[in-house]
Amino acid sequence: MNLFRESLVVARRDFLSIVATPTFLLFLLAPLLMVGFATIGGVSAGQVVKNAEDMDRLMIIVPAMERPAFIETDRRLRSLMRKPPLVEVRDVASTSEAAIARWRDDGAVLAILTGTAANPVIAQRDKQGAAGTYLATLAEAVAREGLTGAADPAAASRPRFTELEARGPGKAARSALAYGAVFTLFLLTLLLAGQTVSMLAEEKGNKVIEILAAAIRLESVFFGKLLGMLGVALLFIGFWATLVGLGAGLVLVQAPADVLATLTLAPALGWPLFLILGLLYFLMAFLLLGAVFLGIGAQAGTVREIQLLSLPITFLQVGMFGLASAAANAPGTQLATIAQWLPWSSPFAMAARGATDASLWPHVVALGWQALWVAITIWLSVRIFRAGVLRSGGSWWPWGNRASAPVAEDRVAT
Incomplete structure (x- = not known):
């Protein structure tokens, strides 16, 4: 409970420092500048259409x-x-x-x-x-x-x-829906999770991180910063989901009856459960990739180093997106199984599975597996940060040897 309370303090501090600034409005309007992603979506959607024709x-x-x-x-x-x-x-x-x-x-x-x-x-x-x-x-x-x-x-x-009347959507339509889920999660994590790479750069420069490390556990610092950025991300999603929902509602009210009759596509799990799982998988994708980015960015000391680190981070995100997209277009294959078990592509691939497979138990297992890797990634990031930046040893067990770690960190801060 102490670890969780300390994490909430850091999360509240980071959340307010980001949201209570005029530049946050520019962050909210950033999707208007993402027109270039339409090209990526068009190419991938063309592949989905080709697969649909083949089916x-x-x-x-x-x-x-x-x-x-x-x-x-x-x-x-x-x-x-x-x-x-x-x-x-x-x-x-x-x-x-x-x-x-x-x-x-x-x-x-x-x-x-x-x-x-x-x-x-x-x-x-x-x-x-x-x-x-x-x-x-x-x-x-x-x-x-x-x-x-x-x-x-x-x-x-x-x-x-x-x-011949169909009472349910075909496999091709659900594969297209699965790809849409992958692309949406990828776009949100690319836009939001990547912000964590620069969260520790400023605090390393003004020595705030040493003060935090001497006061509370480093695990609380890292996890709290992830929760703070997650709160910003959820606020961002809620803002745009409200706007898009209102716009779609106005369009559907004016739409003809024959157009409304065509909107019968539903995922295999049903829309309520599919949307809930989609939100949970976004949380896991954000925490998994955010923990990786936070750990990598914690090693950077200047803006130039952060820019250099952005390239491999982008490669990682695009690679996971490509693997999950291939899994969405080929459900039930060995490639799909690999994408669902690989931790950083698992949220995307499992979200796609919810559109084509009605089984619920694989999602419960996948969420537990992803949560385990969130803890492992934070643990490794803290160990690397403590050894490489703070130059202190401490215990390799995150909550072990609690008495010795703050002493070493406090000596570095002094």
Whole structure:
């Protein structure tokens, strides 16, 4: 409790020293200068769209004797098309009703053909789209080859079209939502967590850090500064979330009913839980990266050194963003597992997982894992700072040998 109270004192001091200044208004308006990130978002969003197109598919469920003919005909016609969707041909005898119902709910399934080549029933999602027409062409080609015993060659296939309505979003849409969560967390941490790199430079210059180190634990100083910057970050997010929410509300009030009907995309966990987890993962990402930046920045003594340290810090952030983005575009793969277990990319990757996977227990484990690494990172940062800057040894256990550490730190301050 003493450690926590000391941390709150430092956090309150740093929070007020930042917020109660005119320059904080410039910090609040900084997103207006972030237009350059639209380029990064556009390139990554293009990759998401490409992945979405690759995931679109057509389902064909026919008797076993017609299945080889459909596969061969699709292979021939596919070579004539520019970007044909994926076609899956299934045997009706081995396909369950539950699987068909699941495909109907999957927004990535554009059309489903059932029945036979002579009398196909084509359920299509878009009446004006080419998916239903392609399946009808396939059935016509198979029927004309005489595999179904059609009596009238002029009308070998008589398709019947129905409407295919999806009751849930497709995998591609949820992958896009997962990437959006990764990009949002990355943008916020890049803008906010990077500020911690220069927090100790001024106090090292005017010897305030030695006074703090002699009065309270260094762990309290580091953790308190992180909490202070976290309070600034949450104030920043609350300010912009309010503005964006009010603006979106005004737009939706004026939007037509057909536009509102299209806003049905929901993450696998549901919006309330997804947003709560998103906030928790932002807190973990901020504390994890902020602890790293604070530890690195504590070694700098001048503004020039801080500027030199900013480059590797930026590389670290972009690297974690790239890894988490790849995991969002390929859920369930080994790459996604690596991104979810690597501490500094774990908050981004797990936020993306919440959009595509409805399991809750992995998030509980991930939050505990990330909290453990926050403590480890602060512990290492304090040890390096004490040995490299204060030139004092002390115990390598953060709360051990409490009597000797302040004496050494006080001697340095004196």
